[in-house]
Amino acid sequence: MWIGLFSDIHANREALEATLAHARRAGISHFVFLGDYVGYGADPAFAINTVMREVEAGAVALRGNHDAAIAVGTGGMNSVAAEALDWTRPRLDSSQREFLAGLPMTFEDGPRLFVHASANDPEHWEYITSIESASRSFLATDAQATFCGHVHVPQLYHLSSTGKIAGFQPVQSVEIPLLPQRRWLAVLGAVGQPRDHNPAACYGALDTERNALTYVRVPYDNETTARKIRQAGLPELLSRRLIEGT
């Protein structure tokens, strides 16, 4: 079975449409959404409605920190993120807010764990950007493979049977076998706001039979998305970074 892994959509309609269409063309019919459907972008209602529809059709959706902040407030967030969420909140109806509030933090599927930020205290929203933060996540779970987002930069950590952890920058479209003798922590890139200097949307394609993961990049109409962000009066930075992929 192939599973499409979508993280950090961030109210980016064009990226979501392009990646979903790409995945469907590739024959992917199962999806796990790893959170952060809203925030930063100008199409939060569209993003939530799309994910709600996929969940009705059997997909799994998890909660991200931006989704949680719709209900609990933006404490601890930077000013740009907080401003975008304050812009978002009144644009959601009650069913959309309820959907976000009811999302689970984690999903376990046999040897696999899915979570927005880290297996280590998921509601603490720790960023996995180093061997140290990766090791805390490895220690917090027995899962052979953990899949998360939150960082917006694709990275793949692996823990050998000898206890050594290393990070690897995945090459797009190259299938990586998640070998059974070691444990893996896949930080997926962002669908809606890539920050690895590559503006193309990123999603993961997981082949559960062969236990192999591919990081897929999909160029999309980011100029339209950037324009919508400017027209919505959201901070200019949020528009510019979609063009540069930063």
Next chain:
Amino acid sequence: MERGHEPGEAIDGFRLVEQLPSGGMASIWRVSRDGADMPMLMKLPLLRPGEDPVTIIGYEVEQMVLPRLSGPHVPRFIAAGGFERPYVVMEFVDGPSLKSLLEKTPLPPDEVARIGAKIAFALHDIHRQHVIHLDLKPSNVILRGENAVLIDFGLSRHDQLPDLIQEDAGGPVGTGAYIAPEQVLGDRGDPRSDLFALGVILYFLATGKRPFGEPQHADSWRWRLWWDPPPPRALNPSVPPWLQEIILRCLEVDPEARYATAAQLAFDLQHPDQVNLTRRAARLRREGICTTAWRWMRRPRNRPTQQRRALTRYLADAPIVLAAVDFEAGHESVNEALAQAVRRVLATEPNARLACINVLKIARLTLDKLEDSEGRNPHLGRLAELKHWARAIPVAPGHVTYHVMESTDPARQLIDYARHNRVDHIVIGASGGSRLRRRLGSVSAHVVADAPCTVTVVRSSGGETSSGEREHT
């Protein structure tokens, strides 16, 4: 996997037939399976407590890399076990190991070159598939028919996958006699490390001695950063200068000074008469104490910090370019355009090698005269014309070769040559637009249709059917 295995035992549908000798990192068995269309072997890693972790990591690497490789120079991957029962099943490669030839060394130079070219082609093939072997040695080379087959990818690196060895090993990993200087410094990303190991093999085959002995401890591997081995001709005077040139170029400490690609090394091994001889070819003794001291002081101490090039870039930056030149009447203007096109190709690829080729069309293979009416070899005149044509192309002496051949079918000859020498790019003049030419069939059209690589067809701008260059890949 602590207990032993018995013949007849079945593992996931594979029946153990016979245990084969192994290096101790794994137990290796011939296995059979119903309906299998090739001989197979199974490697079972030895997972004993206290075992060197490189054992299990190497098993993982092989499990990751082998399924990505294909072609005649690698064993075919068949299956791998899971967490509970780790194993890898692959094609059993039948043939003598290169190790079995070592007792017959020193071998004659043409034999050394023939074997060396086979191994170089095998290396080029895996490099093109993003893999550096990093543990090339005679026991990992099997000679099967016309091909060398590389085995044991346990220390290898796939350019686009995590490098499990780098992450797990505390220091350099390899085999003391063959490891390249940059590997000693911890660099596992340079395909030219495999060319160094092949240089050690060639040295051994040509002289009967290993250039750096067989140091077991990683500490003594550093010697090769400044200590140069005796030139092969000092050990075996029958080693010709061209072979010494090739061997010592492979053994250069700085990878930049070695051949740029395995294909370029194979090219020299296949054309001994065209090897560009330098000071390396003439040396008869080791460098003096002053030079050695100088090398010691200037030795590299850390692995290079510059941005690592992708493996495909190493190959793309150093293509073999074939310029097919025709001196029949009517080709003057297209030959000018051809030189211009070749200049452009070489300008962007500084490590390229250029092979200038002229094929003389003959009526029949055996009955044509090899001399003209004045008793001269017609090839000499053509060779001079070819060199004259190439004089306007700025290319370093060691980077260009000239070949005049004869064939009843020039297009087929060019295609075969390109395939045999792993040519990356053919630049050829269009056959002109005359009615006669069209009726006879065009060499360039045939080359475009059947060549194994990119072909650029050049027309002269003033030609009858001028359309500039066209590129076909």
